[in-house]
Amino acid sequence: MISKTATKIFGRTELPCFQETCSHLISFCNSKSLRQGVCIHSPLIKLGFQDHLYLNNNLLSLYSKCFTLDYTRQFFDEMPYRDVVSWTGILSAYVKHEKHEEALGMFQEMMSSGPCPNEFTFSSVLRACSALREFSYGKCIHGCVIKHGFDSNPILGSVLIDLYSKYGSIEEACRLFSCVDNGDVVSWTTMISSLVQGGKWSQALRIYIDMIKAGVYPNEFTSVKVLAAAGFLGLQHGKVVHAHLIVFGVELNLVVKTALVHMYSKCQRMDDAVRISKLTPESDMFLWTAILSGLAQNLKLREAVVAFQEMEASGIISNNFTYLSILNACSLTLSLDLGRQIHARVIMAGLEDDIPVGNALVDMYMKCSHGAKDGLRVFQGIHSPDVISWTSLIAGLSEHGFHRDSFDLYMEMTASGLQPNSVTLSTILRSCRAAKSESQLLKLHGHVIKTNADHDIVVSNALVDAYAGNERVDEAWYLIRNMSQRDALTYTGLATRLNQMGHHEMALHVINHMFNDDIKMDGYSMAGFLSASAGLNSLETGMQLHSYSVKSGLGSFISVSNGLVSFYGKCGLTHDAERAFAETSKPDIVSWNGLISVLASYGHISSALSAFDNMRLAGVKPDSLTFLLVLFTCTHGGLVDMGLEYFNSMEEMHGIEPQLDHYVCLFDLLGRAGRLEEAMEILETMPISPNASIYKTLLAACRAHRIVPLGEDIARRGLELDPSDPAFNLILANLYDSSGRSDLAATIRRSVRDKGSSPPQKSCSSHPVLA
Known part of the structure; x- marks a missing residue:
């Protein structure tokens, strides 16, 4: 009923016009999220329009967008009439404020009150299920969706695809996608995103191509997801997607530009990544962090420092992700001095209590310092160390040879209530292998069985490696036979330990087991088998492996190239070793050390020292082993003064302490x-x-x-x-x-x-x- 006051003021003929004006005004404020629109609420009550359902639904939406959830719920409770739009509005508000359990409770209340849900209602409920990981309840809601005839709705199709993919049901997500009628760019993008998150990059790109064939063109969100997939698949795929962005007119905003930088960084094309970052003047923390991360991953530490300085000069303040990128670069390049400087900057920025940054500092000090004191001090400064903090310290102590301390720290971590993850367990198992500690190995194995951690292939592989490293080969084989899943690393670890024990023939027999399991060799396993061939001086086997590496494409792996240099060298075929080295696309320090070793071993003194000079000219920094080989070469060549010069240059020129x-x-x-x-x-x-x-x-x-x-x-x-x-x-x-x-x-x-x-x-x- 319209109040008598309103009738007196406006007259009966003017009331509809006034209601329409209020509706337009609230709708406008609602669309623009303008808080001022709520000022109309009081006059509407005074004029007796509080029963007007359309006006109330618009006001409810406005409260949801501009005010707290408490105000929104209070308004909802005071509404005299509610329809499906009202209930959907309050549900949406709960989901927006991440009150997902309350949203599901409201849905139950709605179902008992009578209104029939629409596709927008189901969309909010399914999002709440997804956030709460209520997969069973989500499947029940899916049943209701089908019952109400919304199974082909594109809006619900996208939400359902997201729900099923989050729980690993990629096949069901694909089936749902195929049932969606006239899928729009949102549903296509959701499907692509689901596949990318599941690591199915090739399939994601195939869906992307199908989308274009269907006449649906990508937006910026599609492009970001497809670029992420292309980054894993290689440069050619990335270039095609980049070309599509230009052809389809996708705006090169900050989000897309950052995704392009990530893609080119993954493909080791940092020059292209930096060039793209400068195509438009806009930049933010995410873009700079992508550049810094890419430079760090590609071991371009000097360029990363310059970029860090440019970022700060542009007025963008570093955050924890920025420091994480630089610290990871320090860890990879063993740059202790820079790591200390970044540590000082972290303290100045007030980020010393940030757990991920603290973990990165522990990792940096453990990898770059000669001792464990600095890393331990940083760890002790972390207020609430997580499992990554503990694992970084345990791994660092193990690498420095403090195996007893790493065992004690592991026990302290578990006593504190933190459960080790697969990385922690594989790390401490490596320590057991290095320390030849069978008693600790057996205790850890028992814990692994009790906690069902042996179902994780990473842990199982570490167990195989630990038993083989303790020369308990039969137990290692027993573990392999009982593993539910095996991969190349399973057999690589075993072959490596067999080689170290001198059981080269047994190591070569591992090839047959890999073949029976239909597991293809990778670069590391191939290197191990080449080492076994060298140990047996079996030229025929090694040459067969060389041939296989060429046919299978494994020859491009640096580990295989280095293995071939070592194999031919140990078999006395120095020319073949030199040819294998020459075919290495980007020789690393291991490649150069292998070549120098081969040449020096067979008395090619001049060639060995020339290789050392060529290595430095190529920009590869010599390490401790390089100088050991050079001194050996000078000794057997009678080059006393030259040897002294090389020895004195170790610390003076190269910073290597003899x-x-x-x-x-x-x-x-x-x-x-x-x-x-x-x-x-x-x-x-x-x-x-x-x-x-x-x-x-x-x-x-x-x-x-x-x-x-x-x-x-x-x-x-x-x-x-x-x-x-x-x-x-x-x-x-x-x-x-x-x-x-x-x-x-x-x-x-x-x-x-x-x-x-x-x-x-x-x-x-x-x-x-x-x-």
């Missing part, structure tokens, strides 16, 4: 040349304590040059360091023999025999790296 192995090679170099006085000067001033190998190397040099007094002094020092090693006495006896003091030699040998000592150890003059 280790004991380098000193052994240096003393061998000087000792063979008879420059023992110079060697003794270095021995007295070296920053690390000499070990038995150094004394044995110097003693062997004294024997070769018949220098008795110095030899006696070095033998005494060596025996003080390791009294149980008979090599010192036996080398000294040989020195006495060569110096005409056979009586002293006989006395020493008699003493060694009386002690029941083992035969003498090999001299360290032949370096084991090149054996």
Whole structure:
């Protein structure tokens, strides 16, 4: 009933016009989300229009958009009449404010009140089910959708596709999509997005092509999803999608530009990624983070730092994702100094309490520092460390050889109530393998079985590797036979450990098991089998593997190229090794070290040192092993002064601190040349304590040059360091023999025999790296 007051003021003829004006005004405010529109509510009540359902529904929508959920619910409760639009409006408000359980409760109340839901009602309810992961209830709602005849509705089709895909039912999502009549760009995009999220990138691109064939053209959201799929499939796919953006006139806004940067970064085309980022002047934190992340992943650390500086100069403040990208780059390139600077910036930005940033700092310090102290200190500063925090620290301690500490930390983590994930378990299992700790391995295996973690292939593979690494090969095979799922890594780990134990023939037999399981070799397994062929000196098997790698496309993997260089080198075919190296598209440090090792092993001294120079000219930074190989080369080429120059350049030019192995090679170099006085000067001033190998190397040099007094002094020092090693006495006896003091030699040998000592150890003059 319209109030008498309104009739008196406007008259009966003017009332419809006034109602229409109010409706237009509220609709306008509703469409523009203008809070001022709610001012009409009070006059409507005063004039007696509070029963007008259309006006109330518009006001309800306005309250939902502009005010809190409490105000919206209060208005809904005060509505004298409600229809399906009213109920759908309040449901939508609950879903918008992420009150999904309350939304489902309102739906139950609506169903008992009588209004028949429409497609928009079902859409809100299904979104609530999706958010709550109420898959069973969502399927019930799907049944209601079919019952009410909305099964071909494109709006509900998109929501249902999203629901089923979130729960891994990609096949059902595809079936639903095929039933949608006249699918619009939203439903097509939802289907593509579902496939991308499920990792089915090829299928996502096929749907995208079908969409275009159906005459539905992509919008910016479609483009972002398709670019994500193309990034995983390769550059050619990405270029095609990029071309489509231009042809179909998709606006190059910030979202699309960021997706393009991500795609080109994944395809290792950072120049294109940076160029696209500058096509339009707009930028934001997400775009800059995409650039920084791409540069970091492609190991372009210097460029990443420059981009970081440009970002800050543009006025965009770094956030946690920015620092994560830079810290990950530091971890990948082992750049401790830059990592420390970024740590200082993190503190200045007030992000030291951010758990992901703290985790990245722990990871950086553990990978870049020589010790674990810095990483442990950062970990202790994290207020509520999560499983990633603990795993980063456990992995770091294990890498630094602190296996007992990593076990203790693992126990502390589980005692705190945190459950290890598959990465944590695989990390601690690797520590068991490295420490040769069977007791810890058995305890962990028991925990894995109790928690059903062995159903995870990552954990199962780590168990196989741990048992094989502890030389329990039968148990490793037993695990493999009982695994519900196996992959290339399952067999690669086993073959690697068999090679390390010298069981090369058994390692090659792994190929048959892979074939029976219909598992194709990858680059790492191929490298392992090449290593086994080299160990057996089986040229025929290795050449067959080489042929297979070419036919299967595995030859492009750097691990396979490096394996071929090593294989041909160990078989004495230096020219084939050089050819395999020449066919490597982008040789890394392992490639160059392999080539230098092969050339040096077969006496090609000049070629080996030329390879070292070529490596530096190619921009590849030498590592500790490189200098070990170079010193070996100089030793066997008699290039004493050149060897000294290389040794001195390690720390001065390359920032590599010489280790004991380098000193052994240096003393061998000087000792063979008879420059023992110079060697003794270095021995007295070296920053690390000499070990038995150094004394044995110097003693062997004294024997070769018949220098008795110095030899006696070095033998005494060596025996003080390791009294149980008979090599010192036996080398000294040989020195006495060569110096005409056979009586002293006989006395020493008699003493060694009386002690029941083992035969003498090999001299360290032949370096084991090149054996």
